[in-house]
Amino acid sequence: MTMAERKIIELEQGWGSMRKGITKLISLLEGHSDQQFNPEEYMLLYTIVYNMCTQKPPQDYSQQLYDRYKDSFEEYINEMVLPAIRDKHDEFMLRELVRRWDNHKVMVRWLSRFFNYLDRYYIARRSLPGLSDVGLICFRDLVYQEVKHNTKEAVVALIDKEREGEQIDRALLKNVLWIFVEIGMGGMEAYENDFEAALLEDTAAYYRRKASSWIEEDSCPDYMLKAEECLRREKERVGHYLHASSEQKLLEKVQHELLTQYEQQLLEKEHSGCRALLRDDKVDDLSRMYRLFHKIAKGLDPIANIFKKHVTDEGMALVKHAEDASSNKKAEKKDTIASSDQAFVRSIIELHDKYLQYVSECFMHNSIFHKALKEAFEVFCNKGVGGSSSAELLATFCDNLLKKGGSEKLSDEAIEETLEKVVKLLAYISDKDLFAEFYRKRLARRLLFDKSANDDHERSILTKLKQQCGGQFTSKMEGMVTDLTLARENQSAFENYLAENVQSHPGIDLTVTVLTTGFWPSYKSSDLALPAEMVKCVETFKEFYQTKTKHRKLTWIYSLGTCNISGKFEPKSIELIVSTYQAAVLLLFNSADKLSYSEIKTELNLTDEDVARLLHSLSCAKYDILNKDPKTKTVGTNDVFEFNKKFTDRMRRIKVPLPPMDEKKKVIEDVDKDRRFAIDASIVRIMKSRKVLPYQQLVLECVDQLGRMFKVMQQKPKSPFCPRYFSFTLFLWFLSGFMLYYFDDHQPDFKIIKKRIEELIVREYLERDKENPNVFRYLA
Known part of the structure; x- marks a missing residue:
């Protein structure tokens, strides 16, 4: 049928048919009827709208249908929805609101289908609100705006009841709150402004009251248990019926009222605060404390x-x-x-x-x-x-x-x-x-x-x-360990050399450990005059070492040497384990029965301090291998010594100890010297590159450089070592090598740096500026 042949449908005529369909839909929603729309009814209503919208002007009733579509909602809301909601209160009002909202959405869905042609053509061409939006706007403007305050109050009251332990209908709350979300038509403004703000305010007030009571009544662990449980329940509450966007805001409110506001008071509780938990090893409570406060800014x-x-x-x-x-x-x-x-x-x-x-x-x-x-x-x-x-x-x-x-x-x-x-x-x-x-x-x-x-x-x-x-x-310590491995190989080579050159054998078992100077600590050196037996040992090893290299200097260290000496005493022979210096003293008595203090000193070429220490260990200490005249507990320069032939001991092998040297003072002095060298080197290095610097900047740059790393050349003094007695086994060490570098993260204080700057001025590495004494210049 052509457009010319199609019968014109007048507005009132067509709307009368649409009105019957709307009335049937309302009857279904109100429960007055259970007769659903069949396909023929749906197609009839859709066709009526289609025909009324496609007729030529002035019979094109698109605008009128659009307006009456909206009027239908307003009429239904005013006559049936609002009276039903106004008649109820609190939870009953919420249930009615949810039912009316669900019905309204059904009505929007069906009417949108009947008037679908408007959506597809008329509304699209004129950029008008869509049919679904018109239906939501009607509900928002007529119902939501009127009931939102009471709804908010009722929901918040129910949430407070649940916080106090009462059972509530969570499904109902979820449906009510979803209205706040849906009514925003894609935005969260309605939910946030009309409900969430009030919820957050009520939450803060609720927990403020609780916290003021708990902080006075409960111990720190009990308070934290309650706070943790409150946070858990609020998070659970979001999962049950609040919108997910509320979780962080809600928890922050609870944290602020329960934790932030009372943190100091909570932590400092006398018998149960943080110190008490640490003191009593309450690891579970400390873990809970961390969990609670780590989410709070600066809470830890x-x-x-x-x-x-x-x-x-x-x-x-x-x-x-x-x-x-x-x-x-x-x-x-x-x-x-x-x-x-x-x-x-x-x-x-x-x-x-x-x-x-x-x-x-x-x-x-x-x-x-x-x-x-x-x-x-x-x-x-x-x-x-x-x-x-x-x-x-x-x-x-x-x-x-x-x-x-x-x-x-x-x-x-x-x-x-x-x-x-x-x-x-x-x-x-x-x-x-x-x-x-x-x-x-x-x-x-x-x-x-x-x-x-x-x-x-x-x-x-x-x-x-x-x-x-x-x-x-x-680096130096690793070098020491490596040195020992090489030294063992060197000793094996020396023993092979002696086996091949029997005529060179000194007649004494000799062990020598060859070390590198730069790796090892410095040891006291002295020009010990070795007994002939020991001299032969030293010369033999030198001959062997020269067969390996002629480019390294051997510096013999006697102070750490060990000798095994067979002492022939009248009761029995005893093997004595002594130092090289002690052995040198004892070997003197192979050719003399008595020796004075001065004779021993002259023969060995040692200082009074060393001689007194050695003679004390052999005559006045644990073992009296030498007899001293006069018999006192101290060694004097006029004393006379002789070999104690009657000496005996229950052991066949004894170690004769030397009084220990105080190494602590020397170690500290060496380290202080290293530090001074390092600071001096740093200051000169900075000034050499910068030429001119104010005092404050020089100090700061020096501290920064030393704090990261500094290398110091440490000078190594000479060193000595050891032999044996009558028939003895000799262990010798010598150091050969160069210099070492030292790393440290020690940062000296400003006073030390200032002192080193003054010293460098005296040594003419730096000078003060003539116009400004706080500025230093580098002297090339």
């Missing part, structure tokens, strides 16, 4: 400060206890004091283990707690005990751990684990260069006297130190 700072102070106090208590123990044992044996020092280091390691575990397990490796732990340990780990610095104590602990017969009787696995912990402690020591020098001294003794319990452990700790402090830190 007060906890970290308390943690730092607590660890510092515990560490200082250990220092004080060790200091007191050291003071009480001044009169006791040296090994007792040493044992106390070892126990102190072990207690520091245990303390570090404990709180490092707290950082990893309770505080989830958070960097702020690692920093707090580091700063705390830096305080007491740099405190000396009993006159010994922390660097010395740590080096001594390592020595005791690694040498044969040490007090730390541990398995290989336990030793490796302890070494790892010691290196971690080293990170807190400011005088790492001092530790390195003490450690190197003790490593040298372990290596030279074969007192190292396990070579693998020695290499293992060097690897750990290298990882912790860098390659320069361990």
Whole structure:
């Protein structure tokens, strides 16, 4: 049928048919009828709209149908929806609102289908709101705007009831709140402004009341349990019926009222606060504290400060206890004091283990707690005990751990684990260069006297130190270990040489360890006049060594030498283990029955200090191998000595000890000298490149450069070593080599740098500016 032949449908006629369809739809929604639309009815209504919209003007009723479509909603809402909602209150009103909203959406869906042609053509061409939007706008303007306040109040009241433990219809709340979301037509303004803002305000007020009561009544752990449970429930609440966008805002409100506002008061509770939890090892409560406060901006700072102070106090208590123990044992044996020092280091390691575990397990490796732990340990780990610095104590602990017969009787696995912990402690020591020098001294003794319990452990700790402090830190120590390997090969070659050249054999078993000067500590040197037997040993080895190389100078070190001497006493022969110097003294008595102090001094070409020390060890100490006249406990320059033929001992082999030398003072002096060299080199290097600098800038640049790395050339003095007695086995060491470089992260204070600047001015490396004395110039 053509357009001309199609019968014109007038507005009222067509709307009458549409009105019947709308009435039937409303009847279905209100439950007055259960007769659904069949396809024929749907097509009839759609066709009516189509025909009325496609008729030629003025019979094109598109605009009129669009207006009456809207009027239909307004009429239905005003006559049926609003009265039904106004008649109910609280939860009943919410249920009615949800039912009316669901019905309204059904009505929009069906009417949009009937009037679909309007959407497809008329509305699209004129950029009018779509049919679905018109239906939502009608509900928003007529229903939502009227009931939103009461709805919000009712929902918030139900949420408060649930917070107090009452059961509520969560599904109902979810449906109501979804109206706030859907009514925004793609935006969240309605939900946020008309509901969420009120919810957040009510939440803050609710938890403000709770917090003010709980903080007075509950202990810190109990308060945190409640706070954690509240946060869990609020998060759960979002999952059940609130919009997901509310979660962060809601939790922040709860956190602010329960935690942020009362953090200081909570942490400082006298018997249950953070300090008490740390003191009583309440790891679960500490973990909960971290979980609660780590989401709050700067929430962990007060906890970290308390943690730092607590660890510092515990560490200082250990220092004080060790200091007191050291003071009480001044009169006791040296090994007792040493044992106390070892126990102190072990207690520091245990303390570090404990709180490092707290950082990893309770505080989830958070960097702020690692920093707090580091700063705390830096305080007491740099405190000396009993006159010994922390660097010395740590080096001594390592020595005791690694040498044969040490007090730390541990398995290989336990030793490796302890070494790892010691290196971690080293990170807190400011005088790492001092530790390195003490450690190197003790490593040298372990290596030279074969007192190292396990070579693998020695290499293992060097690897750990290298990882912790860098390659320069361990370069000399690694060189020492390598030297010993090469020295063993060299000794084998020497023994082969003696086997092939029998006429060159000195008649004494001789062991020589060849070392490189740059790697090893410096040792006291003296021009000891060796007995003839020893001279022959030295000459024989020199001849052998010249067959290998002519470009290295041998410097003989006697101070660490060891000799095994067979002493022929009347009761029985006894093997004496003595130092080279002691052996040189005893060998003098092969050709003389009595010798005076001055004769011994002249024969050996030693200082009074050395001679007195040697003679005291042989006549006045543990063993009286020499008789002294007069018989006193001290050695005088007028004393006369003779070989004690009647000396005996229950052992057939004894070690005659020498009074220990105080190495501590020399180590500290050497390190201080290294530091001065390093500072001087840094200042000159900076000024050479900058030419002119103000004092403040020079100091800052120097500290920065030294803090990163500095290399210092350390000068090595001469060194000596050892022989034996009647028929004896001789062990000799010599050092050959060059110079060493030293790395350290020690940062000197400004006073030291200022003193070095003044010294460089005196030495004419720098000068003050004539116009401004705070400015320095470099003198080429």
